[in-house]
Amino acid sequence: MNIDVLTDKQLTLLEESIGQAEKIVVCCHKSPDGDAMGAVLAWSDYLQSQGKAPRAIVPDAYPDFLRWLPGSETLLRYDKHKEEADRIVAEADLVFCLDFDGLDRLDAMAAAMDNFKGRYVLIDHHTNPRIPGALALSFPEMCSTCELLFRIICQLGGFERMNRHMAVALYTGMMTDTGGFTYNSTRPEIYHVIGQLLTKGIDKDKIYRNVFNVFSPWAIRLRGYLMSQKLNVFDDFHASYFTISRRDMKNFHFIKGDVEGLVNEPLKIKGMKLSISLREDDRRDRVVWVSLRSVDDFPCNRMAAEFFDGGGHLNASGGHLNCTLAEAETIVHTAIIRYESLLKG
Ligand code: 5GP
Ligand code: MN
Numbered sequence: 001m002n003i004d005v006l007t008d009k010q011l012t013l014l015e016e017s018i019g020q021a022e023k024i025v026v027c028c029h030k031s032p033d034g035d036a037m038g039a040v041l042a043w044s045d046y047l048q049s050q051g052k053a054p055r056a057i058v059p060d061a062y063p064d065f066l067r068w069l070p071g072s073e074t075l076l077r078y079d080k081h082k083e084e085a086d087r088i089v090a091e092a093d094l095v096f097c098l099d100f101d102g103l104d105r106l107d108a109m110a111a112a113m114d115n116f117k118g119r120y121v122l123i124d125h126h127t128n129p130r131i132p133g134a135l136a137l138s139f140p141e142m143c144s145t146c147e148l149l150f151r152i153i154c155q156l157g158g159f160e161r162m163n164r165h166m167a168v169a170l171y172t173g174m175m176t177d178t179g180g181f182t183y184n185s186t187r188p189e190i191y192h193v194i195g196q197l198l199t200k201g202i203d204k205d206k207i208y209r210n211v212f213n214v215f216s217p218w219a220i221r222l223r224g225y226l227m228s229q230k231l232n233v234f235d236d237f238h239a240s241y242f243t244i245s246r247r248d249m250k251n252f253h254f255i256k257g258d259v260e261g262l263v264n265e266p267l268k269i270k271g272m273k274l275s276i277s278l279r280e281d282d283r284r285d286r287v288v289w290v291s292l293r294s295v296d297d298f299p300c301n302r303m304a305a306e307f308f309d310g311g312g313h314l315n316a317s318g319g320h321l322n323c324t325l326a327e328a329e330t331i332v333h334t335a336i337i338r339y340e341s342l343l344k345g
Pocket of ligand 1 (some may be wrong): 313
């Protein structure tokens with residue numbers, strides 16, 4: 001199966017960018033997920049195999065359930081090492097932006113880019129590449145940035161030298177961005193890629209357990225509580241939302257990652273088309289994080305852009321609101337009513 005993605009011109013530009021660069025930075029969006037982490041780790045490994053010495057910088061903390069990923073201890077956290085990271089970015093001549101479409105998604109790390117004088121290469125599967133002057137390798141049809149990277153690495157002739165760590169990172173990104181291959185994952189190429197990754201000796205069942213079956217007892221209790229006490233279902237609209245307050249988090253000893261993927265749970269209700277979660281920031285007042293998931297052709301990303309200052313993919317999007325949780329609920333009601341025709345249809 002031919003899984004080339006880049007045009008000859010894109011391939012040449014990418015090869016030239018890598019070849020000419022002396023100081024390379026690889027980064028991803030804030031609150032890195034499995035795809036962002038897998039992409040940063042695998043691509044850094046690839047660049048090393050090409051004799052480069054890239055620095056991998058992530059804007060902030062990543063979830064505990066990704067800490068086992070080989071190489072994660074080498075990542076420089078911007079929020080913890082701002083001065084060092086600012087200097088590295090200012091001195092770099094090439095920055096790879098992986099798994100995000102605009103510098104705003106770097107959060108505080110976006111300021112570091114003000115002093116960057118080199119070239120950007122964006123490698124991503126979101127829909128709206130908007131980094132001025134970047135070589136944009138943007139392929140929204142990919143299930144994950146990791147699928148895209150695997151295909152690019154192959155096109156660059158890097159498959160033979162791909163090691164198991166790289167394969168583990170890439171598989172993790174593909175698996176997490178598709179909810180364990182349960183959504184956005186029907187293209188045959190995905191399974192061809194998985195087959196190739198398996199030849200590198202990865203244990204896909206173990207990767208699944210490492211990522212998905214690592215909740216604490218408190219996390220399981222919190223998730224059960226949220227589904228039983230905080231879920232609001234609009235039967236006629238095939239839509240639902242739930243809220244997570246700071247009090248809930250305190251009561252259940254919340255740590256980052258505890259509600260990971262929970263927004264998918266209400267989609268298990270028969271006929272459900274849209275699920276929204278609203279989570280209060282654990283420190284800042286009037287910051288509510290919004291996650292949206294949908295099935296079929298309901299456009300979460302449109303709703304996220306219109307109501308929640310966000311975006312993302314057709315079936316998985318996010319955003320945020322600067323208001324109280326109660327006010328956020330009102331906005332969700334408005335959003336659901338505004339999309340009545342798509343939801344009821
Ligand atoms: P999550 O619900 O896991 O935070 O996000 C789901 C998807 O939406 C991810 O693919 C993420 O990249 C995207 N996303 C989350 N927040 C934002 C946002 O503020 N802006 C945009 N453009 N995409 C977002
Ligand atoms: Mn992704």
